[in-house]
Amino acid sequence: MGENGVPTIDLHQFPGQYEKLRKTCVDWGCFRLVNHNISLSLMADMKMVVRSLLDLPSDVKKRNIDVIAGSGYMAPSKVNPLYEALGLYDMGSSEAVETFCSQLDATPYQREIIGMYAKAIHEAAKDIAQKLAECMGLSGDLFEKWICQFRINKYNFTPETIGSSGVQIHTDSGFLTILQDDENVGGLEVMNPSGVFVAADPAPGTLLVNLGDMATAWSNGRLRNVQHRVQCKEATIRISIASFLLGPKEEVEAPPELVDSEHPRLYVPFTYEDYRKLRLTTKLQAGEALELKRIQS
Template structure:
């Protein structure tokens, strides 16, 4: 069970202590298998930096639309995302690879970031990339594999804004979906709830309440395929709970740039036959777009036994 800052039970999404390894490996493996998500506590991203970054996020997303539209795509959806008929309350800014100093600089240049904003974004990018690499290493270690399998995989970065109003309370901020990549680290809004994860055992959505200073980690579709079904992707959504602006920061470990995604040989045996054919991240991303299947259903089209 997850415990909030006051010591009371808040939700059932597991909390993983980043200072508790190797003792946390079993709990991490179970969280990936049963939930496909978990919260990390006692990480190395300074809380002061997290607060500073949220200030910058609000400043950037409050800019005029013509400025935000300068944030252009590298791959579809990696730049500015305007409100749409499917998600009319949502908009975002982003960059393709937060681990690249050049990409971070381009992002700042596109938005005419101030020197202070650039400093905060640069420090946050460095720390969040270190964290996502550290988590991926722990995930590999939990399966008895090399810790360094994901070092060259790009990490997309996205800052999100939900323009909630009195008329939209009770509606969906972002529709039910899974993430297409390997894993996502989310710094959620510290005061405004609305994030919900699906409990696979019941099919019900569980609210994930704000817990300042922590991150939520979601496993995406590539994690389910790469792990040969040992881990699961998690369906999630954002609901409008109150008439206030809600912001969050997401970092996505996508997948290899060119190589195919497939389960390592160590995860394939007579009891665990290969579940999915090899595919690249770009092929899978295009498949999700073309089929308009955003909640993991497109994985079934790549089953090895189909």
């Protein structure tokens, strides 16, 4: 258990961590990952690249267009005026990585780092998802073809914005998120099992993992899609890298092993892309859109 309450999962301690992983994902829906396989030098290099890309002129950043709804450049908005982001959809595709880099006139060095990071994080996301499936009694290569996306985030905090919201309360729409947070600037808060927001303060060299709406649907309601937010704590720029294992290209539905008389099927099958559109059109950003996919008894 971390100092702030967010549980810690140690990748070096598997298979001994399976039950802790299952309980953590049921109760909390998030954990801090230690002893992962992403090198600290790659994390540091990627953070430098990300900062330089987010400092590009607006007309260049706007070339980062959507592949699916909401996957490209996000400019500051009325809802989140302090926040902007760039997005790479389908990190597992070398062609998609190249397109993203070309949109932003990335240098050869930046392209190399982005490509290395995308590959490493994509493999890490599939590994964590596989361990999560195994701790629930499932086997087989379940996540190999699932789409993975990253979003690089910038928060423009000023003295006037201290105490305000950097990003509104939300759940993530995908299956799981791996966050490389800003090691120098806090502000991320997650809702604990008691329904209280607690700080998920940065811990250098670690990654924060949280589960989204697709995990709740896929697990037939067992796994928690954790609500979280970003609060402005100090007048500075905050940079983070969020990588999302979104879901399969086809429809997501709970595996038969997770459906029985005590756990009847809760949700109709649906695709991630359709669900993403539903969240955007309804503006239901904190997991409520899942209720619209619930099977009516």
